[in-house]
Amino acid sequence: MTAGIDxxxxxxxxxxxxxxxxxxxxxxxxGGNISYSQKTGxxxxxxxxxxxxxxxxxxxxxxxxxENKWIDDKTPIPFTRDMGELTLxxxxxxxxxxxxxxxxxxxSTLVRPADLKKYSGNCGVEIAFTDILGKFxxxxxxxxxxxxxxxxxxxxxxxxxxxxxxxxxxEWEGKGISxxxxxxxxxxxxxxxxxxRIEKFGIGFFVDFN
Numbered sequence: 001m002t003a004g005i006d007x008x009x010x011x012x013x014x015x016x017x018x019x020x021x022x023x024x025x026x027x028x029x030x031g032g033n034i035s036y037s038q039k040t041g042x043x044x045x046x047x048x049x050x051x052x053x054x055x056x057x058x059x060x061x062x063x064x065x066x067e068n069k070w071i072d073d074k075t076p077i078p079f080t081r082d083m084g085e086l087t088l089x090x091x092x093x094x095x096x097x098x099x100x101x102x103x104x105x106x107x108s109t110l111v112r113p114a115d116l117k118k119y120s121g122n123c124g125v126e127i128a129f130t131d132i133l134g135k136f137x138x139x140x141x142x143x144x145x146x147x148x149x150x151x152x153x154x155x156x157x158x159x160x161x162x163x164x165x166x167x168x169x170x171e172w173e174g175k176g177i178s179x180x181x182x183x184x185x186x187x188x189x190x191x192x193x194x195x196x197r198i199e200k201f202g203i204g205f206f207v208d209f210n
Contacts, residue, residue, distance in 0.1 A: 001034065001035070001036050001037075002034070002035050003032065003033070003034050003035075004032065004033050004035065005030075005031075005032050005033075006029055006030060006031045006032060006033055006050060006052055007029070007030045008028075008029050008030075009026060009027065009028045009029070010026070010027045010189070010190070011023050011025070011026050011059075012024045012025040012026070012190050013061070014061055015061075021061075022061035023059040023060070023061040024058065024059060024061040024062045024071075025056065025057065025058055025059060025062060025190045025191075025192045025193065026056070026057050026058075026059050027054065027055075027056045027057075027189075027190055027191050028054070028055050028056075028057075029052050029053070029054050030052070030053055031050060031051045031052035031053055032050065032051060033048055033049065033050035033051075034048070034049050034050075035047065035048045036048070042092055042093050042094075043090065043091040043092040043093045044090075044091050045088075045089070045090055045091075046087075046088070046089040046090075046091065046102075047086075047087065047088050047089070048085075048086070048087045049084070049085070049086050049087075050084070050085050050087075051082075051083070051084050051085075052081075052082075052083055052085065053080075053081075053082050054079075054080070054081040054082075054083070054191065055079065055080050056077075056079035056080075056190065056191030056192045056194075057076065057192065058070070058074075058075075058076040058192055062074070074192075076192065077112075077113060077192060078112050078113070079112060079113070079191045079192060079194065080110060080111065080112040081108045081110070081111055081112075081116070081191075082108060082109050082110040082111075083106045083107060083108040083109070083120075084106065084107055084109075085104055085105070085106035086104060086105055086106070087102060087103070087104035088102065088103060088104070089101065089102035089103075090102075095131075096129060096130055096131035096132070097127060097128065097129050097130060097131075098126075098127070098128045098130065098172055099125070099126070099127045100125070100126045100127075101123075101124070101125045101126075102123065102124055102125075103121070103122070103123040103124075104121060104122050104123070105119070105120075105121045106119070106120050106121065107119055108120075115154070115155040116152075116153065116154060116155065116194075117152065117153025117154070117155055117157065119153070120150070120151060120152045120153065121150070121151050122148065122149060122150035122151065123148075123149055124146065124147055124148035124149060125146070125147055126144065126145070126146040126147075127144065127145055127146075128142045128143070128144040128168070128172045129142065129143045129144070130142055130172060133167065139169045139170050139176065140169075140170065140171060141167060141168065141169055142167070142168040142170075142171075142172045143166075143167055144164075144165075144166055144167075144168060144172075145163075145164070145165050146163070146164040147161070147162070147163050147164075148161070148162045149161050149162075150186070152187065154187065154194055154195055158186070158187060158197075159186060160184070160185065160186020160187050161184070161185055161186060162182065162183070162184045162186070163182065163183045163184075164180050164181070164182045164183075165180060165181050165182075166178050166179055166180030166181065167179050167180075168208075170208065173210075174208070174210065175208055175209060175210065176207075176208050177205060177206075177207055177208075178205060178206050178207075178208070179204075179205050180203070180204055180205065180206075181201075181202070181203055182200075182201070182202045182203075182204065183200070183201050183202075184198070184199070184200045184201075184202070185198075185199045185200075186198070
């Protein structure tokens with residue numbers, strides 16, 4: 001069992017000008033969590049309870065200085081969620097694959113705007129094939145697929161889905177670099193645009209330092 005602090009921010013950059021990024025919107029999160037992990041015969045069971053405050057803001061990149069008004073006439077809204085979330089997961093280790101599936105439910109004690117539903121949930125699955133591609137630069141490689149589905153009320157309940165297909169150079173639960181393709185369809189992840197439905201395809205990478 002471990003305890004941790006959640007403190008992060010996500011920024012939406014629309015372009016760059018004058019040698020600086022134009023930041024349109026920003027979501028901030030802070031809180032804490034308690035996590036639990038228990039090994040089983042061929043994997044492990046995981047659980048996490050966290051309490052998080054989420055607030056959203058438009059930034060100067062969303063303001064048209066020349067016309068002295070907000071871009072697209074979209075003015076800031078006071079978006080806030082104070083929520084508790086419980087997540088449970090099961091991981092199964094096979095000879096040449098690792099499978100994990102999970103689900104969570106959350107309840108917000110405070111929401112703004114008031115038409116947001118206080119209950120929400122999500123679920124998903126990850127599978128990594130550990131013995132298909134061999135080694136790359138003397139590191140093991142993993143071919144993986146992940147799918148995440150979330151359900152939020154805004155005020156009607158609507159689903160969002162995110163699929164990812166990629167390759168990781170390095171141990172699946174260790175350090176390494178991942179290259180991936182992703183597809184997202186659902187509500188905008190930036191809360192100032194929470195009612196907007198978007199569809200996006202992406203190519204990217206990330207680095208695991210653990």
